Amino acid sequence: MHENDLKFIRIAIDIAQRARDNGNHPFGSLLVDEAGQILLEAENTVTTDSDCTGHAETNLMRLASQKYDRDFLATCTLYTSTEPCPMCSGAIFWGNVRRVVFGLSQAGLYGMLDENDEETFLLPCRTVFKDVRKPIEVVGPVLEEEAKKVHAGFWT
Numbered sequence: 001m002h003e004n005d006l007k008f009i010r011i012a013i014d015i016a017q018r019a020r021d022n023g024n025h026p027f028g029s030l031l032v033d034e035a036g037q038i039l040l041e042a043e044n045t046v047t048t049d050s051d052c053t054g055h056a057e058t059n060l061m062r063l064a065s066q067k068y069d070r071d072f073l074a075t076c077t078l079y080t081s082t083e084p085c086p087m088c089s090g091a092i093f094w095g096n097v098r099r100v101v102f103g104l105s106q107a108g109l110y111g112m113l114d115e116n117d118e119e120t121f122l123l124p125c126r127t128v129f130k131d132v133r134k135p136i137e138v139v140g141p142v143l144e145e146e147a148k149k150v151h152a153g154f155w156t
Contacts, residue, residue, distance in 0.1 A: 001101075001139055004036050008079040009103050009142050011038070016081035016150045019043035019056065026150040029056040029080040031064050031097075039076065040064055056080060057088035061095040070096040074134075077101060081147055082109055083140060086121060089128035093136065100125060102140035103147030112148065113155045 008030060015028025027044040042060035046052060057080050064073060077099040078092060083106045092100060102125070110120050129136040141147070 001142070002077075004032075005079075005101050005139065005142060008032055008038075008077070009081070009101060010146070011041075012079045012081040013103055013143070013147055013150055015041055015043050015056070016147075019045075020150060020154065023047050024054075026154055027056040027080070027082055029060040029078060031060055032077050032079060033072075034075050040067070053087065055085065055088050057084045058091045061088075061091040061097070064097075065095045074098045081150065082106070084125045086123045086125075086128055089125040092125075093129065093132060096134075097136070098134065099137045100139070101142055102138075103143050104151070105141040105144060108141065108144055108148060109151065112151050 012028045012030055016026045019028055020026035024044045024047045029042050030038055031040045032038055040060055040063050042056050044056045045054035045059060073096045076097055078097045080102045082104040083102040084092060106122055106124055110122055126138050
């Protein structure tokens with residue numbers, strides 16, 4: 001774990017709270033360069049945009065790939081409040097980000113969901129990334145109990 005990882009995970013959790021306050025699912029992400037500068041932030045917009053692909057990480061990667069080249073993105077870290085789903089993991093892979101740090105694990109999130117929720121797809125990002133040619137470093141869960149708080153009462 002790097003020195004600033006805790007600081008940036010807390011910011012991702014704050015972005016997740018902002019998403020929730022804006023009427024969306026509580027997920028937030030940010031992109032940070034090697035110097036520790038925040039380049040981009042994105043929140044979940046599934047509800048407000050009526051777009052099932054409006055996950056925080058996919059929104060972030062859409063912005064990042066339009067603004068930065070792949071070689072630069074390979075030097076950045078994506079911080080996210082909750083472990084990326086398979087779709088978001090794909091966006092991270094195709095965008096060429098080589099380091100991901102997450103707060104709440106997928107398993108931790110799914111443990112908070114109503115058991116009748118049909119929208120669960122438990123496939124950890126480490127599993128998605130395990131056979132890629134260029135390794136993607138995954139750190140997490142980090143501050144999982146803090147990351148859980150933004151979800152409290154949302155899914156039930």
